[in-house]
Amino acid sequence: MKFLHLADRVLQQITQSLNGNAIDAFWTGTSYLLSNAVFQPVIASISEFFGRQQLLILSLIFFTAGTIVCAVANNFTVMLVGRSIQGIGGGGILTLSQVIFCDIVPLRYRPKYFAIVQGSWAIGSIVGPVIGGAFVANTTWRWCFYINFPFCALGFVLAIFFVRLNAVAKLTLAQKLRQTDWIGALLFLGGTTVFLIGLSWGGVQYAWNSVQTLGPLILGLAGVAVFVGWQLWIRPQSLLPMSLFYCPSAIISFYCALVNGLLVSNPPSPNLPWLTFLQIFSALYYLLFGYDLDGYRESVHY
């Protein structure tokens, strides 16, 4: 409870120093999650042709660039742009770590060895709020971003020299560009982003039954529906193969990932019905983790 209180001061301090309100503070977190969530399948898909290592380095570039923008931000517009860019990089790193693990570790041994990455997540998640609180208590919130720089530098060295994979598709650039499902990526990014924006607005910035909330929700769902149609009928080399939903076990594991996201991120609270939207948000966020099951499916077929 104490560290939550400490860490809470980070956002209060940022909010005051950048002349923002609670909505801006809310979007400081949400913009990151949003770009993080929607870019994951796209980045994983592109890495199929352009190389895991290459996309991992690109994700690190995004993450570092976003961190720089946040660290020097003087108002919330800049901060939110920075957080969105960071989110793309963070999502890429998250999904590529899992995809690379699937590449190098056989199915049966993945739970055992993926625990190393899970352990990192556990440590980072527990230590993060404590460090954030300590920074705000003693220096400035900008240190919450400065702290990333040594890690970014180390990350580049590790990604360039050690994460060497020879699994890059042997195609020309033109072939790679043609193989990648750009229209699918656009439909998916557009649809999910608009939907999640509506979901984030609802009950916070605008009433649930307002045009501002319902408009993006409906438009976003329509976008996702078109995306699914595109995947099913037009494009076999797709971004998110619908064959992923090929058996009850697969669907149940996606469902578990969804429920997991819902419960892990936000403990239910009867006093705060508006938290529900955050819960749904996190569910969608975790739904995309299911994409990584693609790797499992592939190995099953071998």
Add this chain to the structure above:
Amino acid sequence: MDIEKASTTEEWKPQKTEWIIMISLSIISLMVALDATILVTVLPVSLLVTDEVSPSC
């Protein structure tokens, strides 16, 4: 992937290269986890405390 096909036999043990990749990925993941939680996990609490938002639902 090719590596996967080759290694579905018997007991699999990570080689040096694989260990290095796995450790590298966990260090990079640590950075992202740290960054995500330095600000993000505290959001609901922050909104609750600042009390500037009056949810309409």
